[in-house]
Amino acid sequence: MIECVSAVVDGKSEAFRLTKLMLEEPRPDEIVVEIVGVGICHTDIVVRDQHYPTPLPAVLGHEGAGVVVKVGSAVTKVVPGDHVVLAYGSCGKCENCQKGEAGYCLDFFGYNFGGSRSDGSTPFHSEDGKRISGCFFCQSSFGTHALATERNVVKVDKEVPLEILGPLGCGISTGAGTVMNALRPIAGTSIAVFGAGSVGLAAIMAAKVVGCTTIIAIDINEERLALAKELGATHTINGRSGDAVSTIQRLTDGLGVHYSLECTSIPAVFRQAVDSLRLTGVCALVGAAALGTEVSLDMNSILFGRTVRGVIEGESVPDTFIPQLISLWKQGRFPFDKLITFYQLDEINQACADSESGKVLKPVLRPGQKR
Incomplete structure (x- = not known):
């Protein structure tokens, strides 16, 4: 023993x-x-x-x-x-x-x-x-x-x-991996991250690494939003200051974002993450809610090519992904x-x-x- x-x-x-x-x-x-x-x-x-x-x-x-x-x-x-x-x-x-x-x-x-x-x-x-x-x-x-x-x-x-x-x-790999392994956005695309906690901020850093050019952070904490801007967000939205979905539409010429992440585990925020997508956009759910938590979505919105999917552990293979993140950290990029x-x-x-x-x-x- x-x-x-x-x-x-x-x-x-x-x-x-x-x-x-x-x-x-x-x-x-x-x-x-x-x-x-x-x-x-x-x-x-x-x-x-x-x-x-x-x-x-x-x-x-x-x-x-x-x-x-x-x-x-x-x-x-x-x-x-x-x-x-x-x-x-x-x-x-x-x-x-x-x-x-x-x-x-x-x-x-x-x-x-x-x-x-x-x-x-x-x-x-x-x-x-x-x-x-x-x-x-x-x-x-x-x-x-x-x-x-x-x-x-x-x-x-x-x-x-x-x-x-x-x-x-876990947490950092979940945020970064959801972007880099699961969503795999191509350079020049847009992404909105709902929740600027450690998972969301890791996602924002990863979005910058892969070349997203519109990176929107949504939170209710101004200090976290300021850090999100420092780490790669091109725009920030305080969820208490107005309608996040309409603001995202305005920032994307009325189209919505290619990708969104829901990191808060709050059903109403999850709905916003889905509603902020453009046609054929993908929303990744990573927030862990209590068992049995339900959400309501507009079926017609999903019908027009939008995808909602859950992501566990950033879909990472730890033996390869963790060393990759460490290499990016050494370079000052993560x-x-x-x-x-x-x-x-x-x-x-x-x-x-x-x-x-x-x-x-x-x-x-x-x-x-x-x-």
């Missing part, structure tokens, strides 16, 4: 508490990682509040980055001392995984939200032997150590600051680190509150930091 300190949520919407846990030794295909930095994602908060029913008590966290300390007997991808980013889990065996579409793994929910390994076991236990749900996104990285699988670790360049890389495992605010592990509840209030964009916990 490996002794670690983790942030545990015991019940629905309760505060995280730091506690000492025992982490099992890695099985043949597993890897123990000492966490250097872990981002807090909207999905962590959604699960804390039980909008997705991961069993509690649980160790959450799914944007971890750290140093490999132990590997299972069958692992060949990494060795102790390697720097890694932890991505999402998938089976690797189903039809979609075999096609390179691991984000749509037929058991995606089980591997990422089930709270256990596929055999029902969990690697975390309290000191008195109580079972604690783990394996969240095949990592549960809100703590000093995480247990991942060979499939969801991505080896990265040791010259890059490891503490900033965790968000590439400055995702501007979104990050650091916290210590024992400040996790404050970090969550600051994220929910909009005070910060991407909180990153540093478990190894001391006061």
